[in-house]
Amino acid sequence: MPDERASDQGLGTIEAEFRAWLSAHPAATLTELEIELDRRLRAGRAQILREAVTAMPNPAGVCPDCGRPLVAHGQHVRRLVTQGDEPLTVERSYQRCPACGAGLFPPG
Template sequence: MPSDRERLEQELRTKAEAAIRKLLDALPDKAEITLSDMETLTGEMGDELMQGTMQSLSESQQAAPNEVRCEQCNRPMHKRGKRKKQVVTLRGEVEVERQYYVCPCCGAGTFPPG
């Protein structure tokens, strides 16, 4: 049985390999490529890697809080499955899946911090 770390490493490696292959596929012919092309392609590969890594890490490393309480009613909130959340990073916005909570009393929804 692979450990969590091994599973995560494999997942990240697969994403990195896919990003590298995409870069190589998009690489223009040697005679035509410019530094500007290289900069664009490298930036795209970097963005894809960052996005994939953020998704993997945020999904595998998220600790489940013991209890999430509604800010309005102070009642314990219920898990409502995972939802996509936009996270602002230094290199732009990334979409990750996080556990979403809903208040059974007033219906307010929230992502716990962290």
């Protein structure tokens, strides 16, 4: 599970927490430093992506099967994995076609 604390406050917090970790591990190798910093940056990246996706507009789409307008069909949670291998959970309006029943979780 990612360290959500590091990502909640932005890059300043990530840097401060990394420096605190460094103080507690003065003999860390460059590889260990990179691993620790990358872990914190991935968690922060996932948080920024989560916020961006949540803020994206969610207009009604068109059915990919029959071309008719889709209608909102409640909020659904989708669990994804970022390119940095961090879990990313987003909640968006699920859309369904009233004509053919096809469903769509909008991009984002």
